[in-house]
Amino acid sequence: MTRDLLEEMFRVAVAQAQPALAVRQHLPARPEGRTVVVGAGKASAQMARAFEEAWDGPLSGLVVTRYGYAEPCQRIEIVEAAHPVPDEAGFLAARRIMETVSGLGPDDLVVALISGGGSALLPAPAAGLTLLDEQAINQALLASGAPISVMNLIRNQFSAIKGGRLARQAAPARVATLIVSDVPGDDPALVASGPTIPLSGTRELARKYASLYRLDLPPHARAMLEGDDNPAPEPGEAVFASNTVTTIASAAISLEAAADLARRQGIEAAILSDSIEGEARDVAQVMAALAREIAYRNRPFPKPVVLLSGGETTVTLRGTGGRGGRNSEFLLALALALEGVEGVSALAADTDGIDGSEQNAGAYADGTTATRLRRAGHDPLALLAGNDAWTAFNALGDLVVTGPTGTNVNDFRAILIR
Template sequence: MDRPLLEELFRHAIAMAQPGLAVKVNLPPKPAGKTIVIGAGKASAQMARAFEQAWDGPLSGLVVTRYGYGERCERIEIVEAAHPVPDESGFLAARRIMEKVSGLGHDDLVVALISGGGSALLPAPAPGLTLDDEQLINRALLASGAPISAMNLIRSQFSAIKGGRLAAMASPARVATLVVSDVPGDDPAIVASGPTMAISGTRALARKYVGLYGVILPAAAQRLLDGDTNPAPALDDPRLAANTVRIIASAALSLSSAADMARQHGLEAAILSDSIEGEARDVAQVHAAIAREIAQRNQPFRKPVVLLSGGETTVTLRGNGRGGRNAEFVLALAIAIDGVEGITALAGDTDGIDGTQDNAGAFVDGQTATRMRKAGIDPLTALGNNDAYSAFAAIGDLLITGPTGTNVNDFRAIIIR
């Protein structure tokens, strides 16, 4: 059985993305004035704890993370809020963060600890919008199947804090941003919708994405999108010129480390990509086709081999079942490799929570679909209803880790013997 090895690779990838050491070796220069730490994301509380332990000067600050992801800090306040749909706790935390960075001077430093999930955790509606509007926007985006880059460009249009607006508020203070990247391609401005970085997309492009993915917006948000109010800082905005950005953990680094571990176990490793996007069930079909080709024809890679990939797939909601994008991926994979011997796979979210359930992901092999049918679950029906969680729970194949303290997106590993 390859499941223990798959889980070992997954946990090793997570270990390589832990903020502790990465934060310590990426500290910004100390300022002559105050140091204010702010942040948002699923890994940001762990980043705050690591920063606090490594920083030997005075500091204060506030970081918001997902419920259940908090850490104990002495000088940085940790607030927990809702994800993926924002709530009042995140709304109040965002207002307090904006207050903390306002009125600073040239000698002051703002350290921004940003990780995936920060978009939902920093709800700050643009003028004319409400928290209810932002919640409706998030729900519409989550159901749309749009890639994360499109989602976050759209989100930034309706925010008082995203798209570099927070950094503009902090000016003339210097802003040093440390990023744990969960986005394909590791564009730091996309992570958490870039509160401290100007985003490259335009409002016109956001309008095109809304039409392309059929996103139904609240009336007030649609009026804002059609107009020119609430502009974001441009890429060359002088208020952001002295700021710095460093990616301290990413899917690319984690996948490379997992590949090294696989080779120590006698498996060749092939990293397909660290930035795969698309509908989870469609991405599963492509992965399954490659795995079957290897299993049956020993090409394009020779057995034994493990295929590794990362990125962030999406799910267009068609039913009312339970399950996130990784469970949907492996359910579609189970259907595509049904009856094929020698293939075992895992897909999981590196933050430990796949969607809104308690699992990180699930395991699959060539007999998974058969086991589901014996348990009274039709895999095709479950996939059509977006009910992957129930299907895997019925056969005991969920991967449950709890919150991991980091977030570098999806991790997929397929072993072919």
């Protein structure tokens, strides 16, 4: 019953972020000239299909999504590429997208359909860098534990398409960007590293972050970061003045839908934040402390209550060969901190349906998880130390598997205290 309720809350949250509904409600004004659709991200194919079905005029375009995430479209070409480490298919797609928006006039409209994952799906290394360099940069960032805002600022330094460069290429055409946000705080410039929106943040700041997180960058990238090549567009440039940006789906909207479901079941819901960042296992310690306070002392929220949160935690890789993602790592750390506490259960999952390296969206845990793991012959502390949370929850049959959901508004966490 408890697990069923948590999984239903997750389904409701995902449904609220589906592009089919959100795109139709935010169509831009028809242009006098051509309509060209481009896009990138885990939800971009679903967004393209929804836009194509809702648009009553001629259009053409190209959108790139993750392998396995394509949707059938009639007028918009859908291509697939690798995520989270870029590949040749994404490299070629990024080049074609830049060509697609070239040579347009002031009466034309570019509709940019952008969602999380677009950074990896649009590899376009700046002059002097190669695809291998961009792959190495991405791998270094993924292993660093840096928050998404830092990763995107650093990626922007090495790209020919990110940080507003795609929109600058499209000028003088008007650009209308529709965003399914997967970043804490919903800053649109951070989603997919903002191909149509200039990022704030200087080259000097990117250098400081690269040093702080001890990034092992390839030699050509290090040299570029130390110099002034490939300057990023500035937010105030006139070329962006007529463009529009609309966030059509986000974690905040999805968490409200999950809270409404809980309240209809007679359970109060507390939305702690839709923009939590930090190391997954550290966030778990804070959440566990709050859950224990409620379980033992009935404060600061009276039972029964479900604690809801979103955002994007990070995982710093400490070992090799571990399997899993940030949500399963969060849950394993939470389960260890809540071992023996009765009446507390939790679900954490990525709204795109894939948590990290495997095919599960997330997992389910409660106060018995760590004990059951030991009885099954596994050491939960060792699994956590090796970033191997998938093995833990797979052994217990507690993985949550949905397959690709068609959207991406980042992490969903629900902790129920009865």
